[in-house]
Amino acid sequence: MTCGDHFETGLAVKDLDVVLASAISRLQRRLRSEKAVDQIGETQRLVLARLVREGPHTLGELSDRERVKPPSMNQTINSLVELGYVERQDDPTDGRKVILVATSTGRLLIEESRRRFYEWLQAALSTLNEDERVLLGDAAILIGRIADS
């Protein structure tokens, strides 16, 4: 395969809407079934991972980032707080705000959960070559941009 080629010339772009939506739905379902080993769901894992990776956020910031309404995020946060993975802290400068921080337990869970997820993903990716992995990384960025557009 040389520069400019792609895997299924023409076809790939023609049915982009259906092919992309279908592929994404299927991967989402697969991810959901794979994570079942964990104590937390996919949504909770993504939020907790963000708190660990990027540090404390307010509820509003989190719901914006994840493209979810505040009440939905609040529910996710409630379960993470109940499980002891996240802590609510008062914002010293604005009493309306609540600062959400991952606890050390939460940090630990994400490290382990992420390692396990990587195992599955690496197995799945083992059928792909390096070029394809790079392509997928680029595509993830594009998909994120579309989602947020």
Add this chain to the structure above:
Amino acid sequence: MTCGDHFETGLAVKDLDVVLASAISRLQRRLRSEKAVDQIGETQRLVLARLVREGPHTLGELSDRERVKPPSMNQTINSLVELGYVERQDDPTDGRKVILVATSTGRLLIEESRRRFYEWLQAALSTLNEDERVLLGDAAILIGRIADS
């Protein structure tokens, strides 16, 4: 940008698990909110679209294709039947099977729904160039392959 380059060298592949999962979740949510104009949900639309595109299927075939358990697919089909978009027919050769066929109303809905979806997607894709669209098409195929692996 020349052959071999990609948009965020190194970074793209390094955090592939989180970046990909997050991007997919966000696009899924966006799709869900965009389709809200339709009478049917994203899941139903995907199934009905498949019936229109690929012709009649049994329930088992559909649930396999969509990576869902048979009872879940049955529920989706029930709602499509109630709305008059899909018809159940007996399999003449195997009394256990049920053949699912899109009605003409269903076919019509998909055509309209798809045109509308394309409008949104084209708008979203207008921020991308042709190379990026091709990349996204290729990635969709890879994602589908991973989901089904």
Add this chain to the structure above:
DNA sequence: TGAGAGTACTTAGGTAACCTAATTAGGTAA
């Protein structure tokens, strides 16, 4: 030919993750 095993669909009941509408509490500015 008629049990026993297997397959395909369906029903029942439950859960996770979203939503909108309304409420509470804290901030801001005329």
Add this chain to the structure above:
DNA sequence: TTACCTAATTAGGTTACCTAAGTACTCTCA
């Protein structure tokens, strides 16, 4: 200090999945 704005939360509902169990049909083979 009243009136409005913003942030988080509560209440209640929907959708789309799941597992377990049941029904109806087909196939196999003694």
